[in-house]
Amino acid sequence: MVSGSINRRLNEFRRIGADWTLVSGLLLVVVFLGVGIVYPLFKMLGVSFTAEALSYYVRYFSSPVYLGILWNTVKLGLTVGLLGTVLGFLFAYVQVRVDVPFKRFMHLMALMPIISPPFAVATSAIVLFGRGGLITYKLLGFRYNIYGFTGLTAVLTLSLFTVAYMNLQGMLRALDPSLDEAATNLGASKWDVFRTVTIPMLIPGIASSFLLLFVEAIADLANPLVLGGDFTVLASRVYIAISGEYDIFAGSVLSVILLVPSLTVFIVQRYWVSRKSVISVTGKPSGKPTLITNPFIRWGLFGLAMFFSLLILLIYGTVLVGAFTELFGINYALTLRHFQFVLFGLGSQAMLDTSKMSLIATPIAGVLGMLIAWLVVRKNFSGRGLIDFISMLGIALPGTVLGIGYLLAFNRPLKIDNTILLPALAGGNAIAGGTIALILAYVVRSVPAGVRAGVASLQQIDPSIEEASISLGADSATTFRKITLPLIRPAFLTGLVYSFARSMTSLSAVIFLSTPYAKIMTAQILNEVDAGRFGNAFAYCDILILLVLLVIGFLYLVVGTTTGVERDFGVSL
Amino acid sequence: MIRRIWLLVTCFTLVAVLAACAAPVPPTAAPNTEGQPAEAATQAPAADPGRLTVLCTPQEDWCVALTQAFQAETGIQTNYVRLSSGESVARLRAGKDNPEFDVWFGGPMDGYEVAKTEGLIEPYVSPNAAAVKDTLKDKDGYWTGVYVGAFGFCSNKEVLSSLGLDVPDSWDDLLDPKLKGQIAMAHPATSGTAFTALWTIATLQGGDIDKAFEYYKKLNNNILQYTKTGSAPGPMAGRGEIAIALIFSHDCVKFQKEGMTSLVTSFPAEGTGYEIGGVGIVKGTQNLEASKKWIDWVLTGKVQEIAATVNSFQLPTVPDAAVPPEAVKLDTLNLVDYDFIASAAAKKGITERFDAEIAPAPKE
Numbered sequence: 001m002v003s004g005s006i007n008r009r010l011n012e013f014r015r016i017g018a019d020w021t022l023v024s025g026l027l028l029v030v031v032f033l034g035v036g037i038v039y040p041l042f043k044m045l046g047v048s049f050t051a052e053a054l055s056y057y058v059r060y061f062s063s064p065v066y067l068g069i070l071w072n073t074v075k076l077g078l079t080v081g082l083l084g085t086v087l088g089f090l091f092a093y094v095q096v097r098v099d100v101p102f103k104r105f106m107h108l109m110a111l112m113p114i115i116s117p118p119f120a121v122a123t124s125a126i127v128l129f130g131r132g133g134l135i136t137y138k139l140l141g142f143r144y145n146i147y148g149f150t151g152l153t154a155v156l157t158l159s160l161f162t163v164a165y166m167n168l169q170g171m172l173r174a175l176d177p178s179l180d181e182a183a184t185n186l187g188a189s190k191w192d193v194f195r196t197v198t199i200p201m202l203i204p205g206i207a208s209s210f211l212l213l214f215v216e217a218i219a220d221l222a223n224p225l226v227l228g229g230d231f232t233v234l235a236s237r238v239y240i241a242i243s244g245e246y247d248i249f250a251g252s253v254l255s256v257i258l259l260v261p262s263l264t265v266f267i268v269q270r271y272w273v274s275r276k277s278v279i280s281v282t283g284k285p286s287g288k289p290t291l292i293t294n295p296f297i298r299w300g301l302f303g304l305a306m307f308f309s310l311l312i313l314l315i316y317g318t319v320l321v322g323a324f325t326e327l328f329g330i331n332y333a334l335t336l337r338h339f340q341f342v343l344f345g346l347g348s349q350a351m352l353d354t355s356k357m358s359l360i361a362t363p364i365a366g367v368l369g370m371l372i373a374w375l376v377v378r379k380n381f382s383g384r385g386l387i388d389f390i391s392m393l394g395i396a397l398p399g400t401v402l403g404i405g406y407l408l409a410f411n412r413p414l415k416i417d418n419t420i421l422l423p424a425l426a427g428g429n430a431i432a433g434g435t436i437a438l439i440l441a442y443v444v445r446s447v448p449a450g451v452r453a454g455v456a457s458l459q460q461i462d463p464s465i466e467e468a469s470i471s472l473g474a475d476s477a478t479t480f481r482k483i484t485l486p487l488i489r490p491a492f493l494t495g496l497v498y499s500f501a502r503s504m505t506s507l508s509a510v511i512f513l514s515t516p517y518a519k520i521m522t523a524q525i526l527n528e529v530d531a532g533r534f535g536n537a538f539a540y541c542d543i544l545i546l547l548v549l550l551v552i553g554f555l556y557l558v559v560g561t562t563t564g565v566e567r568d569f570g571v572s573l
Numbered sequence: 574m575i576r577r578i579w580l581l582v583t584c585f586t587l588v589a590v591l592a593a594c595a596a597p598v599p600p601t602a603a604p605n606t607e608g609q610p611a612e613a614a615t616q617a618p619a620a621d622p623g624r625l626t627v628l629c630t631p632q633e634d635w636c637v638a639l640t641q642a643f644q645a646e647t648g649i650q651t652n653y654v655r656l657s658s659g660e661s662v663a664r665l666r667a668g669k670d671n672p673e674f675d676v677w678f679g680g681p682m683d684g685y686e687v688a689k690t691e692g693l694i695e696p697y698v699s700p701n702a703a704a705v706k707d708t709l710k711d712k713d714g715y716w717t718g719v720y721v722g723a724f725g726f727c728s729n730k731e732v733l734s735s736l737g738l739d740v741p742d743s744w745d746d747l748l749d750p751k752l753k754g755q756i757a758m759a760h761p762a763t764s765g766t767a768f769t770a771l772w773t774i775a776t777l778q779g780g781d782i783d784k785a786f787e788y789y790k791k792l793n794n795n796i797l798q799y800t801k802t803g804s805a806p807g808p809m810a811g812r813g814e815i816a817i818a819l820i821f822s823h824d825c826v827k828f829q830k831e832g833m834t835s836l837v838t839s840f841p842a843e844g845t846g847y848e849i850g851g852v853g854i855v856k857g858t859q860n861l862e863a864s865k866k867w868i869d870w871v872l873t874g875k876v877q878e879i880a881a882t883v884n885s886f887q888l889p890t891v892p893d894a895a896v897p898p899e900a901v902k903l904d905t906l907n908l909v910d911y912d913f914i915a916s917a918a919a920k921k922g923i924t925e926r927f928d929a930e931i932a933p934a935p936k937e
Contacts, residue, residue: 065933132813143813145754147798229798232933240928243801244762246663327832329812345637349652411667428626428673515673516626516654527655530801531633532808532828 009382021476022379025371032368033390035422036444040405041397047408048252056253073218073233074261076153080217081210083157088164088209089202090305096172099291100302102309109309110165112316113158115548117505118222119525120541121159123534124318125151126227127328134318134329147229155223158312160216164209171205172198177289190294204273211269215262219398221508222522226529234258235508238400242512248408255401266396270389319545323538338539347536350519355547357435357518358503361442362551365499368443369450370492374484376451377458378466388451395448399508402441407512410437426513433517441510442503449502450495457491458484493559500551504544625863626673627653628661630680630765631720631850632804632827634883639678642879643870649863657802658684658765659924665693665855675858676867678719681765681848683772685716686917694853697865701872704891709849716851719871720880720887723901723908724769724846725822727807729835732816741817744774744788744841752795753936755816757806759799760932761924765848766803770819771923772916773846776909782923789927794936811836821848826899827884844909850887 047053060066091110095103113121129136129151131143145151175198183193199206224236234254241250292298318328326333341347375381376388394402410426424430426437465487469479485492507522514520521544528537625643629636636653644651656664658680665672665688677685677694688694689711698714709718726741733740736751747756759767775785797815800806806818807825811833818825825838852871854864870876874893880886881897888900 059929063929065929068935069933126814127812130812130814137813145797147754147814225801230796230936237933240760240762242663244659244663244760244928245924246666330834331832407667412670424671427668427671429668429671516652519654527633527802530805532805532811533633534808 019476021480022375022381025375026381029368029372029375029387029391032443033387036440037390037393037397037402040402040409041393043409044252044255044401044405047248048256050249053249053253056249060253060257069232069234069237070257072149072231073235073258076149076156076231076233077214077218077261077265079153080156080160081214083153084161084213084217085164085168085206085209087157087161087308088166089168089206090301091161091165091308092169092172094301094305095169097289097292098298098301099293100298102306106305106309109312110162112312113160113162115501115505115545115552116316116319117522117525117541117544118159118220118507119226119522119529119537120319120545121315122155122223122226123529123537123541124315124322125155127322127534128314128318132329145229147227147231149229149231151229152223152227152231155227156217156220158308158315159223160213160220163212163216167209167212168202168205171202175201175289180290184290190292207273208269211265211273214265215269215396215398218258219262219400219508221400221511222526225526235398235400238404239511242404242407248404251404252408255398255404258398259401262398262401263396266392270392270396319538319541322534323542325535328534328538335535338535339543341536342539342543347524347540350521350524351540351543351547353435353517353519354504354521357439358442358500359551361439361446361503362496362500364439365443365446365503366450366492366496369447369495369499370454370485370488372447372451373454373458373488373491374480377455378463378484388455391451392448394444394446399445399506399510400512402444402509403512406437406441406509426515428515428517430515434513434515435518438510438513438518438520441513442499442506445506445509446495446499446502449498450491453491453494453498454488457488461487489559493555496555496559497552500555501548504548623649623863624675625649625651625860625867626675627651627867628664628674628677628855629653629655630658630661630678630684631887632824632883632885635880635885636678638879638883639871639876642876643867646870647863647866649866651867657759657763659761659763659768660801662687662691662693666691669693670857672855672857674855675860675864676852676854678852678867678871679850681769682711682716682718682851682913683768683916683920684765685711685851685853686913687920688853689713689715690917693856695856695858697854697868699865699868699872701869701891704893705872706890709890711851716853717868717872718849718890719852719877720850720890721903722821722823722848722850722887723840723903723906724766724773724848725820725825725901726839726841727810727818727820727822727825727828728837728839729810729813729816730837731835732810732813736816738816740837740839742839742842744777744843747795747817747819748788748791749795752816754795754797756792756795756819757797757800757809757815757817758819759803759805760801760928762928763801764803766821767799767819768916768920768924769821769846769848769911771927772911772919773844773909775919775923776846776911777843780915782919786926786930789931790934793931793934799932807836808833822901823886826886830884830899840906842907844907846909846911847903849890849913 091106094100095107126146128134129144130146131137133144136142136144179197180193183197188196219235221235221239224233225239228236234257238251238254238258241247241254322328323338324334326335342351372387372391376384406426411424413420413424414422426434428434430437466479466483469483474482505522507526510520511523514523521540525537525540528540627640633655636655640651640653643649661677661680662684665674685694694715696714699717702710702717705718709721710716728740730740732755736755738749738751741747758770761767761771771789774788775782778784778788804820804824806815807820807828809815810818811828813835822838825836829836852868854868858864872891874891877889877891877894886897886899888896888903
């Protein structure tokens with residue numbers, strides 16, 4: 001028994017050893033995951049369980065104020081998860097099942113949040129719907145207090161619902177219409193079909209959207225900082241602890257407290273809900289779905305979706321106009337001075353640094369994502385599941401948690417006795433001015449999307465094509481390069497596009513890592529918003545959106561055609 | 574098609590490798606290896622003498638104006654990062670063994686006293702500091718005053734009149750229940766401005782911290798949000814989102830000048846606090862000569878006059894700098910006896926207690 005299992009292991013090692021592509025690929029991935037995720041995470045956990053840190057747990061869990069903050073965090077996650085899923089479902093349903101005009105416009109509006117920096121919606125919402133807001137006060141004449149739970153929930157829902165939209169849209173499209181037909185033939189009304197066929201089939205998708213939104217909402221840092229009011233959440237507490245006090249114990253302990261619900265929900269989503277799927281995708285669904293014809297429902301849904309689309313348009317329109325406005329809300333004179341600051345003033349350094357680092361991170365994340373997907377789907381070795389899981393942590397860990405891990409792991413050289421194993425990677429005096437830690441963080445945050453797209457795409461491709469290549473004498477590397485990679489090109493493109501957009505717009509994971517030599521655009525936007533220089537903030541947002549669009553356009557041009565890619569772009573999570 | 578992918582990957586990898594080239598030379602035991610990698614590194618903070626990184630705490634446009642002027646005049650390549658006072662001390666603490674900044678400019682003296690006690694800044698007595706009054710600089714030369722400003726109330730008169738209230742002229746005015754959710758101040762953990770307010774209140778309570786906390790607790794009921802940066806509540810008041818911002822009066826004047834015309838400055842009759850904005854050299858800087866040059870330079874009249882060109886109307890500390898007409902007239906104010914040695918010693922305790930008991934607490 002025992003010797004048999006040892007033998008099996010030995011055989012496995014021999015088999016892996018014989019395949020040098022597998023060995024080098026595996027080695028690369030293991031080193032990347034080890035340095036980029038496991039080591040910083042353990043470093044952070046290590047600090048959070050020192051004797052000094054333990055007293056913080058006692059303090060936090062015995063204080064009604066901190067229990068309130070914990071509850072606030074959960075409440076925010078639940079509400080945004082619920083509302084975001086409902087909004088995402090509305091957009092997806094209208095897109096797939098209702099015959100109305102302007103679908104393309106609604107689709108584009110729903111995608112806007114992916115490419116926009118985290119402050120765009122919040123800042124716009126303040127000048128439009130705040131106490132002195134253009135709509136609430138100037139137009140309707142009342143002073144609405146946007147700071148706090150309601151405003152925060154609304155802004156987060158509008159910023160995050162895209163995940164739910166893409167998720168549910170993909171599922172709705174994959175639903176086999178013959179089921180609907182069967183139900184209708186058996187005498188069910190449209191409502192019955194919706195209630196007893198469509199919704200039950202979508203339950204896994206709805207649940208997983210809800211859970212993903214929950215994780216993203218409780219991890220969000222930007223919006224609570226700008227709009228929190230007296231509604232305090234864990235992420236902003238972590239930020240104050242590090243940025244205001246450099247109290248690494250408080251930061252680590254709060255991170256662990258934030259980590260527990262995020263990771264639990266993520267694991268439930270990943271290993272339970274997503275396995276419950278009742279949809280079997282065996283190819284293209286047969287026939288066309290029956291569209292909603294009842295005019296009340298049809299135009300009612302249209303009206304709702306259109307309302308939210310126009311709201312998003314208004315919000316981003318404000319971001320655009322606000323950048324050309326002297327002082328939005330007070331003085332609407334046109335000006336170019338905000339753009340001058342961002343493009344040619346000292347504000348330009350942040351723009352250049354962030355773009356450079358994102359451009360370096362993008363191809364690395366793209367190739368690593370495909371490599372991990374290929375290893376996980378096509379290769380057979382122990383620890384496959386573990387590699388898949390750890391790579392997904394890049395997105396499952398709240399950004400602030402990762403950021404503190406990096407701060408603790410990379411601010412000093414890693415030494416054993418007096419030999420330096422790893423020089424300091426983060427901080428102004430680290431090698432390359434701290435850019436390496438930042439690029440690593442970008443890669444870690446973007447790899448999961450590439451992995452998921454790659455896995456989904458590889459599972460659709462029959463391995464016999466690759467086997468044929470091997471039989472004809474090509475080695476693993478040649479097969480990966482000449483057969484696999486071209487076949488999963490759309491997934492590769494998804495990985496690249498997502499990775500660039502993600503890197504340019506991320507804040508929470510990198511805010512502690514910014515240095516005088518590597519300035520982060522989103523951190524600069526936070527400064528501008530916080531200091532009330534909304535014009536500069538809007539100009540930064542516009543430039544950032546423009547840069548992301550330009551690079552995405554360039555990637556489409558070089559890597560692929562637009563057909564089919566868009567679909568992949570969305571189902572990447 | 575496939576070739577294009579590889580072209581792209583190769584291009585990107587090339588960029589990555591080029592950028593990384595600056596990096597991989599691992600620092601050996603000998604400390605003096607800067608010369609070698611620095612040539613390839615466009616971004617590496619190597620210790621060539623022509624560089625200066627300023628940790629800058631006042632308004633960002635002032636930081637821009639100063640660093641640009643300094644670079645133009647001296648040829649020293651000058652860079653800055655703007656952080657609030659509390660954040661600055663935290664950053665200096667984080668980089669204590671290996672500082673990423675050379676000098677710290679601006680922000681209230683309490684922060685400098687904390688930095689001095691913790692060994693984060695080092696003494697330098699500039700020849701130009703002789704012109705600065707003794708009350709405006711550290712006796713051991715760790716920091717020197719570069720400007721003076723008074724704390725005040727920055728109110729939006731339209732919002733106040735819609736609430737049926739007059740412009741506040743007393744700390745007690747801030748506790749009016751009508752002002753619920755109508756006041757903003759910064760968070761004392763990040764902002765020196767906010768700490769100046771807290772210490773002023775404590776001083777007015779005769780130094781009784783518990784009594785001061787009773788006041789903060791009452792004030793907290795009227796606070797809408799604690800911001801990160803000290804001056805941030807100003808624009809909130811300017812846009813009509815709140816009635817009163819608790820900030821330095823010179824920032825209020827700045828926002829008025831820049832178009833927020835509903836703002837009006839006032840001061841509490843019981844007494845108000847003030848700040849001496851400091852400048853000091855970060856301990857362990859690798860650009861000591863450039864740092865000293867910076868300190869000498871900001872203690873000259875013409876440099877202190879740059880502030881007013883970017884609407885920062887603090888009072889200069891050297892006598893040959895012209896006092897802008899917009900600056901606060903200190904002799905018309907009732908200033909509290911602000912003991913910044915005591916305040917620095919009490920800062921950590923007060924901030925932590927405020928952060929635990931007041932800021933995240935729900936309103937009554």
